[in-house]
Amino acid sequence: MAFTAKLLLLGSGELGREFTISAKRLGCEVIACDSYAGAPAMQVADASEVFSMLDGDRLRAAIRRHRPDFVVPEVEAIRTEVLAELEAEGVAIVPSARATVMTMNRDGIRDVAADALGLRTSRYRYAESLDAVQAAAGEIGLPLVIKPVMSSSGKGQSLVRDAEGLAAAWDHAVSAMRGDRRRVILEEFIDFDYEITLLTIRTRTGVLFCPPIGHRQERGDYQESWQPAAMSPAAIAAAEAMARTVVDDLGGYGLFGVEFFVHGEEVIFSELSPRPHDTGMVTLISQSLSEFDLHARAILGLPIPAIAQRGPSASAVILADRASDTLRYAGLAEALAVPGGEVDVRLFGKPSARPSRRMGVALARAESIEAARRLAAEAAGRIRIHYGDAAVAGTDGDA
Ligand SMILES: Nc1ncnc2c1ncn2[C@@H]1O[C@H](COP(=O)(O)OP(=O)(O)OP(=O)(O)O)[C@@H](O)[C@H]1O
Ligand SMILES: NCC(=O)N[C@@H]1O[C@H](COP(=O)([O-])[O-])[C@@H](O)[C@H]1O
């Protein structure tokens, strides 16, 4: 078979699945890797590999065996030192080994953004013990947010309002962290008016931006997102300038999801993903080229002459509420029949559920952001997950 390029995808969740579809449409061969079999991207890729990407030897062996044109990280659970080592040997890491190393742990990107680049961030300290947490909290002040330096989607994150809450927050962070570094960040709580993701594309011919994406989070995990987010031209310009500074520092080509808090006219850098962002799934309905198409084009060095906006759009997540290995979905017809705009759904096909695991997303476009958010939430609410072996009328096949 003839392919445009061979991509080794490290992480095969919902973001990797949509990216794989975009890359395959451009003629790429995709080998999807993750720590479990049957992951969403594996279902649409050419081949798959199941291993822990935190295991440096196995990661190195997989890259050497496949000899991909590009290694495309998709999750925040990768032994990125190995990517740096292989980049030095000539392997192309997306967007760059430096970007993956610096963003894999929160302390890396925070030190780059706040110290090296001088961007406005929340005040922060790191701690590796409960004693150090207590001392750092004294310097930051309350309320504050505690997160493991290695985690994503809000795992291990707590908002601490009083000193009595520090021990529980430390325990929660340590028990939910990914990887082997018992280290947390304490951040000043920012009482923001709203928060956004600025999709920033670094290409061989310059840096491009998508209109800001607004989002709402619960437990540190995204619930709904919308585009465009209402934001003053001055605030957009400030966010774009900061995003450009940080992606130029990290280097390489690809799409980045740069997160900001906005308080009045003040724009505060939070963190970034050197890859498509979960809140950016709204671009599956809002833009002519989704964030996944844009990532693929930037990686392959293909032109992006225009990113057309289709109109006010929103996404709303479909979450599981318990653990189960046997799942069926119902209500798809009802969801797609929500009136008032264009509605679509993505069900990710994750082989098992756990409480709050994201299983799908509803997408909507309407005449206003308010209407699009209402439609997406309504559609997401109409999808029902049935757990166990019980037969569900109107659906067939397992998820
Ligand atoms: N310092 C802070 N002040 C106020 N809210 C915060 C702060 N830090 C995080 N949050 C809230 O928690 C959310 C998740 O935080 P953050 O993005 O740092 O976590 P994450 O685990 O990396 O999430 P993801 O991987 O989904 O981006 C933020 O989008 C914001 O809503
Ligand atoms: N905020 C990061 C994010 O959304 N990442 C996405 O979630 C998947 C893991 O989901 P899982 O935990 O349900 O396996 C990742 O593989 C990626 O697609």
Ligand SMILES: [Mg+2]
């Ligand atoms: Mg985040």
